[in-house]
Amino acid sequence: xxxxxxxxxxxxxxxxxxxxxxxxxxxxxxxxxxxxxxxxxxxxxxxxxxxxxxxxxxxxxxxxxxxxxxxxxxxxxxxxxxxxxxxxxxxxxxxxxxxxxxxxxxxxxxxxxxxxxxxxxxxxxxxxxxxxxxxxxxxxxxxxxxxxxxxxxxxxxxxxxxxxxxxxxxxxxxxxxxxxxxxxxxxxxxxxxxxxxxxxxxxxxxxxxxx
Numbered sequence: 001x002x003x004x005x006x007x008x009x010x011x012x013x014x015x016x017x018x019x020x021x022x023x024x025x026x027x028x029x030x031x032x033x034x035x036x037x038x039x040x041x042x043x044x045x046x047x048x049x050x051x052x053x054x055x056x057x058x059x060x061x062x063x064x065x066x067x068x069x070x071x072x073x074x075x076x077x078x079x080x081x082x083x084x085x086x087x088x089x090x091x092x093x094x095x096x097x098x099x100x101x102x103x104x105x106x107x108x109x110x111x112x113x114x115x116x117x118x119x120x121x122x123x124x125x126x127x128x129x130x131x132x133x134x135x136x137x138x139x140x141x142x143x144x145x146x147x148x149x150x151x152x153x154x155x156x157x158x159x160x161x162x163x164x165x166x167x168x169x170x171x172x173x174x175x176x177x178x179x180x181x182x183x184x185x186x187x188x189x190x191x192x193x194x195x196x197x198x199x200x201x202x203x204x205x206x207x208x209x210x211x
Contacts, residue, residue, distance in 0.1 A: 147183045
């Protein structure tokens with residue numbers, strides 16, 4: 001179980017004026033809970049920060065050394081300028097460089113706009129200043145235990161998708177339909193008790209065994 005306590009930003013802490021209003025999907029309070037556990041994309045941010053810092057540092061060194069009369073020449077930009085003057089836009093090397101720069105910019109743009117896959121599952125709550133979550137592995141283990149508690153079901157395995165919980169169990173061949181329905185109902189009931197922000201659909205797959 002993971003929690004995030006304390007006063008949340010003013011822009012979103014007014015989402016639930018009444019503290020008794022539950023945090024639900026589609027409300028501003030729910031978005032606060034989601035953002036509290038949103039992946040930070042550390043690797044992408046680090047790559048961008050290092051690239052910008054290195055580029056800015058080299059540019060500053062080149063500018064100030066040139067103003068002082070002793071260009072550092074850390075980057076052979078004279079040759080780059082001559083090559084660019086001789087090359088046309090139809091040159092395959094120019095097109096490749098432009099495509100690489102465009103793809104890099106698109107990667108950073110998508111990384112900033114699209115949500116990543118969270119490592120935890122945010123939960124609904126009644127307090128707008130307390131965000132709670134379960135690890136994905138913890139939720140899967142909990143649901144697997146619930147599935148195995150159903151009579152006739154064993155060796156349950158749960159995988160968590162973006163909007164679906166997939167449960168795989170073993171059961172006797174003559175009880176497949178009954179066990180599948182009982183497992184689905186039991187897992188769905190536990191999800192309703194845990195109250196994740198995402199509405200999950202439960203899909204059950206039963207593998208038969210002798211018995």
